[in-house]
Amino acid sequence: xxxxxxxxxxxxxxxxxxxxxxxxxxxxxxxxxxxxxxxxxxxxxxxxxxxxxxxxxxxxxxxxxxxxxxxxxxxxxxxxxxxxxxxxxxxxxxxxxxxxxxxxxxxxxxxxxxxxxxxxxxxxxxxxxxxxxxxxxxxxxxxxxxxxxxxxxxxxxxxxxxxxxxxxxxxxxxxxxxxxxxxxxxxxxxxxxxxxxxxxxxxxxxxxxxxxxxxxxxxxxxxxxxxxxxxxxxxxxxxxxxxxxxxxxxxxxxxxxxxxxxxxxxxxxxxxxxxxxxxxxxxxxxxxxxxxxxxxxxxxxxxxxxxxxxxxxxxxxxx
Amino acid sequence: xxxxxxxxxxxxxxxxxxxxxxxxxxxxxxxxxxxxxxxxxxxxxxxxxxxxxxxxxxxxxxxxxxxxxxxxxxxxxxxxxxxxxxxxxxxxxxxxxxxxxxxxxxxxxxxxxxxxxxxxxxxxxxxxxxxxxxxxxxxxxxxxxxxxxxxxxxxxxxxxxxxxxxxxxxxxxxxxxxxxxxxxxxxxxxxxxxxxxxxxxxxxxxxxxxxxxxxxxxxxxxxxxxxxxxxxxxxxxxxxxxxxxxxxxxxxxxxxxxxxxxxxxxxxxxxxxxxxxxxxxxxxxxxxxxxxxxxxxxxxxxxxxxxxxxxxxxxxxxx
Numbered sequence: 001x002x003x004x005x006x007x008x009x010x011x012x013x014x015x016x017x018x019x020x021x022x023x024x025x026x027x028x029x030x031x032x033x034x035x036x037x038x039x040x041x042x043x044x045x046x047x048x049x050x051x052x053x054x055x056x057x058x059x060x061x062x063x064x065x066x067x068x069x070x071x072x073x074x075x076x077x078x079x080x081x082x083x084x085x086x087x088x089x090x091x092x093x094x095x096x097x098x099x100x101x102x103x104x105x106x107x108x109x110x111x112x113x114x115x116x117x118x119x120x121x122x123x124x125x126x127x128x129x130x131x132x133x134x135x136x137x138x139x140x141x142x143x144x145x146x147x148x149x150x151x152x153x154x155x156x157x158x159x160x161x162x163x164x165x166x167x168x169x170x171x172x173x174x175x176x177x178x179x180x181x182x183x184x185x186x187x188x189x190x191x192x193x194x195x196x197x198x199x200x201x202x203x204x205x206x207x208x209x210x211x212x213x214x215x216x217x218x219x220x221x222x223x224x225x226x227x228x229x230x231x232x233x234x235x236x237x238x239x240x241x242x243x244x245x246x247x248x249x250x251x252x253x254x255x256x257x258x259x260x261x262x263x264x265x266x267x268x269x270x271x272x273x274x275x276x277x278x279x280x281x282x283x284x285x286x287x288x289x290x291x292x293x294x295x296x297x298x299x300x301x302x303x304x305x306x307x308x309x310x311x312x313x314x315x316x317x318x319x
Numbered sequence: 320x321x322x323x324x325x326x327x328x329x330x331x332x333x334x335x336x337x338x339x340x341x342x343x344x345x346x347x348x349x350x351x352x353x354x355x356x357x358x359x360x361x362x363x364x365x366x367x368x369x370x371x372x373x374x375x376x377x378x379x380x381x382x383x384x385x386x387x388x389x390x391x392x393x394x395x396x397x398x399x400x401x402x403x404x405x406x407x408x409x410x411x412x413x414x415x416x417x418x419x420x421x422x423x424x425x426x427x428x429x430x431x432x433x434x435x436x437x438x439x440x441x442x443x444x445x446x447x448x449x450x451x452x453x454x455x456x457x458x459x460x461x462x463x464x465x466x467x468x469x470x471x472x473x474x475x476x477x478x479x480x481x482x483x484x485x486x487x488x489x490x491x492x493x494x495x496x497x498x499x500x501x502x503x504x505x506x507x508x509x510x511x512x513x514x515x516x517x518x519x520x521x522x523x524x525x526x527x528x529x530x531x532x533x534x535x536x537x538x539x540x541x542x543x544x545x546x547x548x549x550x551x552x553x554x555x556x557x558x559x560x561x562x563x564x565x566x567x568x569x570x571x572x573x574x575x576x577x578x579x580x581x582x583x584x585x586x587x588x589x590x591x592x593x594x595x596x597x598x599x600x601x602x603x604x605x606x607x608x609x610x611x612x613x614x615x616x617x618x619x620x621x622x623x624x625x626x627x628x629x630x631x632x633x634x635x636x637x638x
Binding site: 017086087088181182183184185188202204205206208214215216217218219222223224226253256257260291292293294295296297298299300301302 | 336405406407500501502503504507521523524525527533534535536537538541542543545572575576579610611612613614615616617618619620621
């Protein structure tokens with residue numbers, strides 16, 4: 001099944017302790033599409049300026065991303081400039097030029113209107129709602145957001161959330177959105193706002209997924225080579241949604257597997273600048289990291305040792 | 320098998336968004352002993368002042384903690400005063416009175432000298448070494464430390480670490496000790512300093528265990544009721560070591576189970592002030608949370624879906 005993604009395409013200038021890159025390919029829709037394209041056909045809705053290099057368009061086409069929803073507008077492409085310091089867990093935004101993205105009005109080609117899987121990238125919640133107005137059927141709508149919208153367009157965001165099945169947020173955003181200081185409580189609060197699944201991204205600490213069936217938690221893949229964290233969250237969402245669309249079924253088990261696959265895709269992204277590493281992933285590398293994650297989190301029950309936990313042993317020691 | 324613990328007993332004054340307590344029972348050896356006592360006999364070495372309430376001594380005795388190594392010195396008991404703010408992930412120390420702890424010289428009763436499992440609480444690394452000098456046989460020596468010692472007594476700490484099998488540290492300490500900014504690299508570096516296992520405590524984000532067999536990672540138990548984080552790390556270590564001593568075998572599987580048991584014990588500690596909640600744990604509650612943690616982290620392989628990860632499907636999409 002296919003995945004529709006609406007979000008940004010950008011030219012990023014990034015600096016990390018491992019080096020820097022000028023005006024490289026970035027944007028939420030870009031990372032998402034690349035990661036998801038390993039699993040499912042992707043339909044992208046976005047806008048670029050007249051200066052957007054043709055080779056970037058070609059890169060997306062080579063991965064069979066359907067670009068019928070990509071507008072080339074007069075003006076300059078959205079630009080972001082940021083820096084990561086020592087621990088690399090948070091970007092410091094040095095400059096944002098919205099450019100053509102400021103007038104972005106997502107219009108879906110008719111062929112995109114019955115997309116079963118939808119990802120609303122981190123854009124104005126009013127635009128997110130406008131996308132949903134144009135969609136006929138859907139199996140799963142996922143959305144991302146950020147503190148900027150939570151603080152400035154809370155009302156609109158609430159309305160969007162009522163129509164969203166799954167929300168991707170990070171720790172801080174979950175707290176800001178819910179007004180709760182504990183992540184667990186924040187997540188539970190978000191489940192009352194509309195989404196039936198909430199996925200909390202915690203950067204190097206991994207991901208927590210909550211729904212009515214309970215919790216699932218998985219660590220980040222422990223790569224020793226974090227060179228540039230840009231796009232990690234969108235690659236995570238891309239791997240997650242691409243995998244779900246490929247399986248075609250949203251169950252507790254596939255949601256967990258999707259979380260692991262998203263984690264794996266994000267781990268490749270952060271090993272290089274821009275999409276350097278992500279575009280060069282092989283299926284066996286994905287499978288290998290998935291299996292490593294599975295072993296890393298494998299906790300065996302202690303059948304024969306269960307006597308350790310009989311009330312008697314407690315009483316005995318209580319004296 | 321028994322566990323020897325050397326560390327502090329304290330009177331804590333704590334403030335959190337959920338309330339405050341004055342001069343309640345605290346200290347690393349106290350939390351450790353309580354948590355560990357659910358599983359194994361405990362031998363405690365520490366010092367208290369003449370003002371240490373007899374009811375605290377009785378509480379430890381009731382859990383069959385062997386207090387032959389507890390010195391009652393002239394003077395006041397070690398006191399700590401701290402505050403946790405909104406997110407409660409880090410204590411703000413308002414005041415520390417070392418008092419009798421300043422002259423602490425751990426002397427082991429002869430009956431303690433063949434303890435198979437040893438936990439060196441967070442004390443001066445020279446004292447930690449002095450404890451090891453007095454021990455004849457041992458199966459596993461674990462130690463805790465903190466930035467104060469890493470920065471001020473790095474040399475002595477290095478010497479202790481050469482004799483330690485397992486080190487408990489948090490993220491920040493691991494980075495400070497190794498000089499590495501990535502936690503994964505920091506952990507690997509620590510494995511070159513002596514310990515064959517390193518356990519990195521990440522507070523609400525859970526725990527990562529590293530040894531030559533690889534990684535293990537487990538989230539914190541998602542309790543919605545964090546009232547006072549004091550003692551979480553020591554309760555974790557107590558549950559961990561108590562469990563290992565009870566099983567009597569240190570294997571990759573028991574180390575993982577120990578990590579989960581430690582996580583469970585810590586989750587009870589943070590639900591109340593001081594040892595309020597920890598002293599009132601039942602075996603079935605421990606077993607229940609262990610099982611919940613196991614289900615929370617259970618990731619099934621996708622046998623029939625493995626075709627998703629065949630190189631062909633990647634190539635197909637690459638076009």
